[in-house]
Amino acid sequence: MRLSPPQTTVQPMKLAIASGKGGTGKTTLAVALAQACLSPVHLLDCDVEEPNSHLFLTPHFSKKQPVTVAVPQIDETLCSHCGQCADFCQFNAIVALPKQTMIFSELCHSCGGCIRICPTNALTETDKPVGTIERGQCDHITLVKGTLDVGQAMSPPVIRAVKKQHDPKYLTIIDCPPGTSCPMITAVRDADFVLLVTEPTPFGLHDLTLAVETLRQLKLPFGVILNRCDIGDQGVVNYCHQESITIMLQIPDARQVAVAYSRGKGLLDALPDLKPQLQRLLNTISQSQQGGQI
Amino acid sequence: MKIAFTTTGDTLDAELDPRFGRANRFLIYDSDQKNLVIIDNNQNLNAAQGAGIQAATTLCKTGATVLITGHCGPKAFKVLTAAGVKIYPCKAKTLTEALAQFNNHELSETREATNEGHWI
Numbered sequence: 001m002r003l004s005p006p007q008t009t010v011q012p013m014k015l016a017i018a019s020g021k022g023g024t025g026k027t028t029l030a031v032a033l034a035q036a037c038l039s040p041v042h043l044l045d046c047d048v049e050e051p052n053s054h055l056f057l058t059p060h061f062s063k064k065q066p067v068t069v070a071v072p073q074i075d076e077t078l079c080s081h082c083g084q085c086a087d088f089c090q091f092n093a094i095v096a097l098p099k100q101t102m103i104f105s106e107l108c109h110s111c112g113g114c115i116r117i118c119p120t121n122a123l124t125e126t127d128k129p130v131g132t133i134e135r136g137q138c139d140h141i142t143l144v145k146g147t148l149d150v151g152q153a154m155s156p157p158v159i160r161a162v163k164k165q166h167d168p169k170y171l172t173i174i175d176c177p178p179g180t181s182c183p184m185i186t187a188v189r190d191a192d193f194v195l196l197v198t199e200p201t202p203f204g205l206h207d208l209t210l211a212v213e214t215l216r217q218l219k220l221p222f223g224v225i226l227n228r229c230d231i232g233d234q235g236v237v238n239y240c241h242q243e244s245i246t247i248m249l250q251i252p253d254a255r256q257v258a259v260a261y262s263r264g265k266g267l268l269d270a271l272p273d274l275k276p277q278l279q280r281l282l283n284t285i286s287q288s289q290q291g292g293q294i
Numbered sequence: 295m296k297i298a299f300t301t302t303g304d305t306l307d308a309e310l311d312p313r314f315g316r317a318n319r320f321l322i323y324d325s326d327q328k329n330l331v332i333i334d335n336n337q338n339l340n341a342a343q344g345a346g347i348q349a350a351t352t353l354c355k356t357g358a359t360v361l362i363t364g365h366c367g368p369k370a371f372k373v374l375t376a377a378g379v380k381i382y383p384c385k386a387k388t389l390t391e392a393l394a395q396f397n398n399h400e401l402s403e404t405r406e407a408t409n410e411g412h413w414i
C-alpha cells in the first residue's frame with residue numbers, strides 16, 4: 001500500500017471517537033490521536049460518567065466550572081394539589097398526592113412545562129448542579145473534561161456543556177460515551193466524522209452493528225478502527241465488507257499495550273510505530289472533509 | 295384495613311410478584327369487608343423511567359395503607375411513605391401465604407428502600 005507522507009497540519013474538524021460498548025480502547029485511541037497530532041488539538045472527554053482521558057495525559061487543569069440544569073422547585077404554601085403538573089410531566093418526575101406534591105428532579109428533562117401550566121404559580125425554576133467541566137493543557141493538547149456528579153442520572157447536559165467548549169479553529173477530538181443511547185447520540189451529533197472502535201469478537205460485532213445503525217440514522221460519515229485485530233474471528237471484517245464500511249486502521253493486541261496501560265501509559269508509548277499511521281488517518285479524514293474519498 | 299399486594303394473578307391464590315414498579319397489577323384486599331379489587335399497573339410495564347413513582351401514585355389512590363411486595367426502590371419508597379403507606383417486604387410465594395404471615399406479625403415494616411434505584 002502506498003501512503004502519502006504525513007502532512008504537518010490537519011484541517012480543523014470535529015472527529016468523534018465512539019464504540020458500541022465500553023472497554024474497546026476508545027479512550028486510549030482518542031488520546032493517541034491527539035498526541036499524534038502535529039498541531040494544537042482539542043480533546044473533549046464526553047464520557048462524563050467515567051472520564052479517563054486525563055489519566056493518560058496528566059494535564060494541569062486550570063479552569064473548573066459547574067454545570068447546572070433548570071428544574072422546578074415548589075412552594076408548598078401556594079400549591080392547591082390540583083395534580084396538573086404531575087399529569088403533564090411525561091417523565092414521571094412529579095407526584096401529586098392529595099396533601100403533598102413531590103418533585104424528583106433527577107428524572108426531570110427541563111422542559112419547563114409544569115412551571116408554565118401550574119395555575120397557582122407554585123412552581124418556579126431553579127438551577128440544580130449536575131456536574132462539572134474542567135479545562136487543562138498538556139503540551140499541544142487542550143483537554144476539556146466533563147464529570148457527571150455521583151448520583152445524577154442524566155449525562156446529556158454535561159456532555160453538551162463540554163461540547164460548547166468546541167473551538168472551530170482547532171481539530172477537535174471527541175471521546176464519546178460507549179453505547180448507542182442518549183449520551184452517545186448527544187456526543188456524536190454534529191461531528192464531521194465518527195471513528196467507531198471495535199474488537200473482532202461476536203460481542204464487538206453485535207455492538208458495532210447497533211452503533212452503525214445509529215450513525216446511519218444520524219446520517220454521519222464514519223469508519224471503523226479494529227482494535228486487538230489479531231484476536232477473535234472474521235465476523236467484524238466480513239460485516240464491514242458486506243456493508244461497505246471502511247476499516248481505517250487495525251491495531252494489534254500487543255502485550256506491551258496492556259503493560260503500558262497498567263502503568264498509566266498510553267498507546268503510543270507501547271506502539272510508537274502507530275504514530276505515523278494515526279497521522280495518516282487524520283490526513284485521510286481531513287481530506288475526505290474537503291470532498292476527497294475515503 | 296386495605297392491604298395491597300403485587301401480583302400477576304387476580305385471586306389470593308395467585309403468586310406474589312417480587313417487583314413493585316413493574317408489577318403486573320395490584321390486588322387490594324379489604325380485611326374488614328373481606329373483599330378484593332384488582333388495579334392494573336401495566337401502563338407502567340413499559341414506562342421509560344419513573345415506573346416505581348407511577349406505581350406508587352397509582353397505589354396511593356387506592357386507599358391502601360399496607361403494601362406487601364418483594365422489593366421497593368427508593369423513589370417509590372419516598373412516595374409511599376409520604377402518602378402514609380407502610381411497606382412490608384415479603385418472600386412468600388402466594389398472596390394467601392403472604393397474608394397469613396402479615397396477620398401473624400411475621401413481616402416487619404421496612405424503613406428504607408429495599409433495592410437500589412435504577413434509572414431506566
Ligand code: SF4
Nearest residue numbers: 089108109111112114
Ligand atoms: S420541567 Fe418538564 S420534565 Fe421537568 S418536572 Fe416539569 S414537566 Fe417534568
Ligand code: SF4
Nearest residue numbers: 079080082083085118
Ligand atoms: S400544578 Fe401547581 S398547584 Fe397544581 S399540584 Fe402542581 S404545583 Fe400544585
